Amino acid sequence: MLRVAVLGAGRIGRIHAANAAANRQAKLVAIADPFGSAAEDLARELGGAASTDPEAVLARADVDAVVIGTPTDTHVALMLAAVRAGKAVLCEKPIDLDIAKADAAVAEVERLDGRVMLAFNRRFDPASQELRRAIDAGEIGEVRQVIISSRDPAPPPRAYLEHSGGIFRDMTIHDFDMARFLLGEEPVEVMATASRLIDPNLAEIGDFDTVMVNLRTESRRQCHINCCRAAVYGYDQRFEVFGSAGMLMNDNLRPTTVRRWSSAVTDAREPLLNFFLERYADAYRTEFEMFRAAVEAGAPMPVTARDGRQALRLADCALESALTGRAVRV
Ligand SMILES: NC(=O)c1ccc[n+]([C@@H]2O[C@H](COP(=O)([O-])OP(=O)(O)OC[C@H]3O[C@@H](n4cnc5c(N)ncnc54)[C@H](O)[C@@H]3O)[C@@H](O)[C@H]2O)c1
Structure with a gap:
């Protein structure tokens, strides 16, 4: 206990x-x-x-x-x-x-x-666990490209943003961790662009709301991250892993699997689960259980403080790249 x-x-x-x-x-x-x-x-x-x-x-x-x-x-x-x-x-x-x-x-x-575990909850989503298992089982051969789409339904309040550390450190940090998790190899180079397409006033605090990042590993595997603070259709969380023998994709989650047809729409589905507390409810539960089990067994932590540091380093590199327009060596 x-x-x-x-x-x-x-x-x-x-x-x-x-x-x-x-x-x-x-x-x-x-x-x-x-x-x-x-x-x-x-x-x-x-x-x-x-x-x-x-x-x-x-x-x-x-x-x-x-x-x-x-x-x-x-x-x-x-x-x-x-x-x-x-x-x-x-x-x-x-x-x-x-x-x-x-x-x-x-x-x-x-x-x-x-004994420290960093709470990168997305690794513990059932879909993420299945992606990692399938990669490890060799189902798609050698991983070549990872594509991560990560968009929030709406931006947080300005007061939150002022202390957030900026979109790369606050929000894209999850995606940097997932990039490392899915690539299975450390990124060595980062290229990023960053825009203020939702709120131009973010310039006052040096932040952005819409970013794209490309990562490259030593063996030249690639990862592309799309990240935006607002998507009108809800919390958009998708991963695609492309390899020499196939591809893996997950889909967004909806409250039910019902699909609807009418004179106005075909194949319409309910809106996406709105935000992280609903979308990743299973992941938070599993994350806690993995922590508990690792502590009890004296086993290595599934995500370490060093993993937290690595994701932060990628966030810093992305910001530097976005500000300078140059590729940044990790
Ligand atoms: N993994 C995820 O999906 C996820 C989601 C949301 C937030 N977060 C992270 O969790 C952290 C908290 O975010 P939040 O949205 O819950 O913030 P929050 O403001 O809702 O909650 C933080 C709470 O901590 C309390 N607090 C402040 N100083 C404290 C101290 N020294 N000791 C104990 N309590 C203290 C505050 O009073 C507040 O109630 C942030 O670092 C954020 O990045 C992670």
């Missing part, structure tokens, strides 16, 4: 807390959030003790593992404090917005032999 504390009772913390509470081999022991009644409200709903003091929760002897669902600029400090307190850690993405800070954190986690 893994005894779990969740830090941060916001959007993502609520998901992790619910998954910990529902997991039969885990126990939600505590929820910490320094602001308002967030921790108390969530603990009332799911069980566990509520606290406004994350440090006190980290010091609890009856906590084996900590899920960090707090704002990005708090991840590294909480991760290192948890590791030093002997806790296993499931930490939200991105690891940090600053590569030097991320490098130092990874070095410290590795020096302390810390």
Whole structure:
């Protein structure tokens, strides 16, 4: 029975807390959030003790593992404090917005032999797991090209964007991780273009809303990422892996599989599952279970702090490429 504390009772913390509470081999022991009644409200709903003091929760002897669902600029400090307190850690993405800070954190986690998993949930979606399994089974031969389309239904509020680190570090970071996951090889070169097609005012904060990235690996495999902050038809999440012996594709998810025909449309389907909490509900559940199982077995973490650092590095390279118009060596 893994005894779990969740830090941060916001959007993502609520998901992790619910998954910990529902997991039969885990126990939600505590929820910490320094602001308002967030921790108390969530603990009332799911069980566990509520606290406004994350440090006190980290010091609890009856906590084996900590899920960090707090704002990005708090991840590294909480991760290192948890590791030093002997806790296993499931930490939200991105690891940090600053590569030097991320490098130092990874070095410290590795020096302390810390048990840290980065929460790149998309790897744990059933479709992603099947893509990886099929690639490993040799179903499409040698991977040659990966195409990732990743579009949100609508942009987040300006206040969020101001602290997000920009589209590459905040949003495309998931796609950089999926590119590494599906290519099975580190990208060595990044080319990107970035536009403000939704909100020209993003120039005031140096951000963009519509980006394309090309990645190349040492063996010259390629990955293309399309990423946009808004798609009128909903949360668009598709992957295509093309190889020497075939191709794999997944599709977007809808509430049901019903298709409709009329005088106006043929083959019409319901709108896509609207956003990440619905689309990746299974993935978050599996992610928590993989974390729990790895901690219990003393097995390697399925996604490491170093994976978090690698995705951040690709995000930094993409931004540099978009700003300079040049290919950037990773
Ligand atoms: N993997 C995903 O799909 C996914 C989705 C959303 C957010 N995220 C990441 O999760 C993190 C949180 O995002 P969110 O959307 O849930 O934000 P949020 O603002 O909804 O929630 C964050 C919560 O953390 C609390 N908090 C702040 N400082 C804290 C501290 N020191 N200790 C404990 N709690 C603290 C805040 O009061 C707030 O309730 C971000 O890093 C974000 O990038 C990941």
